[in-house]
Amino acid sequence: MGEEHDGPILADPNGRQYRTDDPVASRALSAVFGRQLELRPETTIQHRDETPLHIVTTSSLAALARLSGRAVDERRFRANFIIDTGTDPVFREDNWARTELTVGSEVLIRLGQGMPRCLMIDQD
Numbered sequence: 001m002g003e004e005h006d007g008p009i010l011a012d013p014n015g016r017q018y019r020t021d022d023p024v025a026s027r028a029l030s031a032v033f034g035r036q037l038e039l040r041p042e043t044t045i046q047h048r049d050e051t052p053l054h055i056v057t058t059s060s061l062a063a064l065a066r067l068s069g070r071a072v073d074e075r076r077f078r079a080n081f082i083i084d085t086g087t088d089p090v091f092r093e094d095n096w097a098r099t100e101l102t103v104g105s106e107v108l109i110r111l112g113q114g115m116p117r118c119l120m121i122d123q124d
Contacts, residue, residue, distance in 0.1 A: 010039070051115045054079045055093060055101075063089035 010018045010025045012032060018025035020039050029037040056079040064072045066089040074082055081103070085092045094114070101109045 055081045057083045057085040059085040059092045062087045
């Protein structure tokens, strides 16, 4: 890239970097995902996560699959952690607000109120 840029940078799986305001970035995304995609600047509707950590459970993915009638790709949620809670189709994490999770033997995560369901992940 070589030049200074204050905006986000897109990196493809091969490590090539693109300025997100460059149309080449949209073409690179389209090539990787095999369908036409376009990066656009933010509008008045904010597209950001409301919490610094996003956790999704496998049981919630199963519940969404049941509701939508088709498999749900976990990548759609951009979660930091996907916790295996089985395949029972229930939203288990709805009851986890203000509790603590241990990750490994040294990391303790204190959960807050939770993140509202995001409209960005709605099915087509």
